[in-house]
Amino acid sequence: MTLARHTAAALGIALVLAALSVRLSPYRDYQMAEVAAYVVAVAGLTVLIGLSGQISIGNGAFMAIGAYASALLLLHLGWPLELVFAASAVIAALAGAIFGVAAARLRGPYLAGATLMLAVALPSVAGQYQGIFGGDQGLAVTIITPAFLGASFPPTRWLAWLTCAAALITLVLLANLSRSRVGRSWRAIRDDEIAASLAGLNVARLQILAFVVSAACAGLGGALLAVVTGIVAPGAYTLTLSIALLTAAVLGGLGTLPGAVWGSLVLVLVPSYLTNVAAGHGLSGGASSSVPIAAYGVILIVVMLVFPTGIQGGLRRLFGPMTPDAGILRGAPRRRAAASEHQKEGSV
Amino acid sequence: MNRSHPMKRSHLGRPAIVLGAIAALAVAGCSSGAKSSSSGSSSSSSALTASAPGITATQILIGSHQPLTGVAAPGYDEIAPASNAYFQYVNANGGVFGRKIVYKYLNDQYDPTITSTVVHQLVLQDSVYSIFNGLGTPTHLAVAPYLNAQKVPDVFVASGCECWNAPSTLPNTFGWQLDYVREGKILGNYIKAHFAGKKIGYFYQNDEFGQDGVKGLNYEIPKSQVVASESYNPAVTNVAPQVTALKAAGAQVVVSFSVPAFTALLKLTSLKLSFAPQLVVSDVGSDPITLAGLLAAFAKNTTAGFGSALTQGIITDGYLPSLGETSNTWIQLLQKIHTTYLPKLPLDGNVAYGIAVGYTFVQAMLKAGRNPTRQALVGAINAGLPQGFAVAPYAYSATNHDGITGAYMAVVKNGALAPTGPVQVTDTTPTGAITTYSTAQPAAPASGVPSS
Numbered sequence: 140m141t142l143a144r145h146t147a148a149a150l151g152i153a154l155v156l157a158a159l160s161v162r163l164s165p166y167r168d169y170q171m172a173e174v175a176a177y178v179v180a181v182a183g184l185t186v187l188i189g190l191s192g193q194i195s196i197g198n199g200a201f202m203a204i205g206a207y208a209s210a211l212l213l214l215h216l217g218w219p220l221e222l223v224f225a226a227s228a229v230i231a232a233l234a235g236a237i238f239g240v241a242a243a244r245l246r247g248p249y250l251a252g253a254t255l256m257l258a259v260a261l262p263s264v265a266g267q268y269q270g271i272f273g274g275d276q277g278l279a280v281t282i283i284t285p286a287f288l289g290a291s292f293p294p295t296r297w298l299a300w301l302t303c304a305a306a307l308i309t310l311v312l313l314a315n316l317s318r319s320r321v322g323r324s325w326r327a328i329r330d331d332e333i334a335a336s337l338a339g340l341n342v343a344r345l346q347i348l349a350f351v352v353s354a355a356c357a358g359l360g361g362a363l364l365a366v367v368t369g370i371v372a373p374g375a376y377t378l379t380l381s382i383a384l385l386t387a388a389v390l391g392g393l394g395t396l397p398g399a400v401w402g403s404l405v406l407v408l409v410p411s412y413l414t415n416v417a418a419g420h421g422l423s424g425g426a427s428s429s430v431p432i433a434a435y436g437v438i439l440i441v442v443m444l445v446f447p448t449g450i451q452g453g454l455r456r457l458f459g460p461m462t463p464d465a466g467i468l469r470g471a472p473r474r475r476a477a478a479s480e481h482q483k484e485g486s487v
Numbered sequence: 488m489n490r491s492h493p494m495k496r497s498h499l500g501r502p503a504i505v506l507g508a509i510a511a512l513a514v515a516g517c518s519s520g521a522k523s524s525s526s527g528s529s530s531s532s533s534a535l536t537a538s539a540p541g542i543t544a545t546q547i548l549i550g551s552h553q554p555l556t557g558v559a560a561p562g563y564d565e566i567a568p569a570s571n572a573y574f575q576y577v578n579a580n581g582g583v584f585g586r587k588i589v590y591k592y593l594n595d596q597y598d599p600t601i602t603s604t605v606v607h608q609l610v611l612q613d614s615v616y617s618i619f620n621g622l623g624t625p626t627h628l629a630v631a632p633y634l635n636a637q638k639v640p641d642v643f644v645a646s647g648c649e650c651w652n653a654p655s656t657l658p659n660t661f662g663w664q665l666d667y668v669r670e671g672k673i674l675g676n677y678i679k680a681h682f683a684g685k686k687i688g689y690f691y692q693n694d695e696f697g698q699d700g701v702k703g704l705n706y707e708i709p710k711s712q713v714v715a716s717e718s719y720n721p722a723v724t725n726v727a728p729q730v731t732a733l734k735a736a737g738a739q740v741v742v743s744f745s746v747p748a749f750t751a752l753l754k755l756t757s758l759k760l761s762f763a764p765q766l767v768v769s770d771v772g773s774d775p776i777t778l779a780g781l782l783a784a785f786a787k788n789t790t791a792g793f794g795s796a797l798t799q800g801i802i803t804d805g806y807l808p809s810l811g812e813t814s815n816t817w818i819q820l821l822q823k824i825h826t827t828y829l830p831k832l833p834l835d836g837n838v839a840y841g842i843a844v845g846y847t848f849v850q851a852m853l854k855a856g857r858n859p860t861r862q863a864l865v866g867a868i869n870a871g872l873p874q875g876f877a878v879a880p881y882a883y884s885a886t887n888h889d890g891i892t893g894a895y896m897a898v899v900k901n902g903a904l905a906p907t908g909p910v911q912v913t914d915t916t917p918t919g920a921i922t923t924y925s926t927a928q929p930a931a932p933a934s935g936v937p938s939s
Binding site: 164165166167169173263266269274275276277279281295364367368369370372374375377411414428429431432 | 555564597599600604632693695
């Protein structure tokens, strides 16, 4: 009955978030929505890397696919929002399936290289087909706050609700998936491909499935981000985004869903906080624009030095069993400890 | 609207002491100040109130998104500091009705998604009164609908896209610089007259900037003369294919709607392919000082004057007075502000742009009244603004949100623009005439601060 347990936990968190969104200022609500959009994409990536052991530097491209899909669906067909989100995830998943077939034949750095290509190449498609994708300035994504909430309801709170709901649903589904047979098979493949295939697992099919799941999450994340920022433009989906997603997954704790949340929080809040600090201390123009970027880099290095297994790994070490472990997704690939991990699987 | 700001006059002497050389101007300023102080007394009795978000009794908070790092930063990162320098100058001279302008500009790295984030922060968290001079077409398009939905004044966008002139859909958004269609028409008109029968090639950035420019060019240049039309994508720095095509087509004149980095690449690649057409470059990509620096950097040539020599003879247009005209009162004002507030930056086209657009903002704020609402600023610009730094008047009206309407043709000589013709004004329609604007540009106010 893990589904029920995860759903109950998600409902509890939803109530806390709803209360929080009412207390927070409109801008904090906006940041909350941004974090939630990133959580969806990062969670998909952390499952791919942490569980199935495949590396992707191209998930930003799947976010772009989801984002453009949602923009086009809203613009031309005017579908209801929940349908748009589902469709965006499906379209990105299809792209992920096609790419996954190729990816299943590649290993380690070669796979990373192929996904890298995707991240570099895809944004320029928007420039090639300006009529459809709007070129460099992209497409506007406008949503309307539903009327039943009243005219004075802050639009950013609605965005926060929307994205947080999507993020929680995604997290519940991923948590269940990782506890299911599929999740266990992914771990088996990650730890030893040959042993897994000897045990009767279809390695290629499972790897493609992992790619599809992570692409679907990235697509949904992209659609959410498009709605939050109100724009889809190629400038937002460059290699930098893909690497930012990877950074968030590693920083939060690879393979852990709470880690995806920590990573996304860092991704959204730290740069904006540092910019404000730099501006507040009256640094000169050049310095105040470069200092936050340098400081962000230093923070990333320090966190990885102090918490080699990411923030979630560090919290677990500090607070032991008290740490929320909703996903029951274990830390970074630990090949040596794989056997014992599998034994514990059913007990937690 | 003669509710002037009596208090700033008293501070007039300060910059004059700092810069003794322009003492004569300061004297002239004092005499004009005496006139307005009496008429201002009635309005100064009403207290300064927090009349709108971002406005308190003591300050006006405005915000912007600017590319301070990343691909678009070289050159453009000077604009916001330059505007800020002008605001500091105004603040030191009494401010706007006694309020000081606080300018908070955030780095969006020229990425529309970051633009959206920082503008939400400025509007929701910092509660800025207005977004001022947000830089870039793709970036600003990401936030213009949001700003209009929130009824935040979105003034003097740093982009010449015709898209800002949409009073019905974007009532709070105003352009400022000469738009690319008008600029294309003025350049095209010059080419038609001076290069009759020559083969013309286009080189342009494949987005609104380049496309609007080409639209304007095509309104003027006969189709039969255009032998090649090559576009570039700002993400791809190899322009050899385009230059080869222009050369193969036998272009004798190449018109370039490019950002400075790509003007430099065009020039260097042409040299490499021993192709030497007459270059005609949009004001956006022709600032001689920025260009010279980029040319030297790209060619890895540190010989003094290398870059500057390559810019010699480029034909372009200018909508602000040429930095070479040291006797022009506006250029003297630029020099004064530059020496006092921006000693570390070169006095180039970007700094001039930043200070000039800052001046326009102060013009608009003074017109918006003592205790303005957000709507008052929009209304003030809709009612039209007097000509300022620019050589041509603004188009501002309730039905037209374009800014500067004209420019003069010029040639780059020894690192500065040497005007070669009179100021010409036009509109954005295909058939709209290009006419000489013979009214002389009014001199800069001696105080350096516009009168309301």
